[in-house]
Amino acid sequence: MTYELQESIIVPATPEEVHALVSDVTRTGEWSPQCHRCEWEDERRGRGARFVGHNRTPQREWETVSEVIADVPGEHFGWSVGPGRAEWGYRMRAVDGGTELTEYTRTTAYFEEVFAERYGDRAEEEIQVRQEAARTGIPATLEAIRGVLATG
Numbered sequence: 001m002t003y004e005l006q007e008s009i010i011v012p013a014t015p016e017e018v019h020a021l022v023s024d025v026t027r028t029g030e031w032s033p034q035c036h037r038c039e040w041e042d043e044r045r046g047r048g049a050r051f052v053g054h055n056r057t058p059q060r061e062w063e064t065v066s067e068v069i070a071d072v073p074g075e076h077f078g079w080s081v082g083p084g085r086a087e088w089g090y091r092m093r094a095v096d097g098g099t100e101l102t103e104y105t106r107t108t109a110y111f112e113e114v115f116a117e118r119y120g121d122r123a124e125e126e127i128q129v130r131q132e133a134a135r136t137g138i139p140a141t142l143e144a145i146r147g148v149l150a151t152g
Helices: 015-022 025-030 109-151
Strands: 004-011 035-040 050-056 061-072 076-081 086-095 098-107
Touching: 004 109, 015 076, 015 086, 015 098, 015 109, 025 035, 025 050, 025 109, 061 086, 098 109
Parallel strands: none
Antiparallel strands: 004 098, 035 050, 050 061, 061 076, 076 086, 086 098
């Protein structure tokens, strides 16, 4: 069971300002309800750079390694978790009053394989838990990013 989700919001900043914010993964903890901290693996930035995300929910804590797969200032910042399990990212588009910011995620067949191996008969249930977390987390994240941009 793979899934794709996305939501959009208008934020009070230019696409370049939005990109500068969301591509600084060390600030992710300011807006993510789940990822409380990220750090780059080394000095490399842009496409191919890797970072570690430190995540927590009331039920558990875990780390992920991600690789930047898109880094176009003012347009797109995206990364692959795993890499290869899921893709997350932000797209920006100038509109009257600021920028339309879209956050998206999509999982892969490899994501399903990993969950089947890790959770067995509970794999589909565990995937649904992750999907619901994304479904509620994306709008919360976008609202929090809007707040960060509004307060400078």
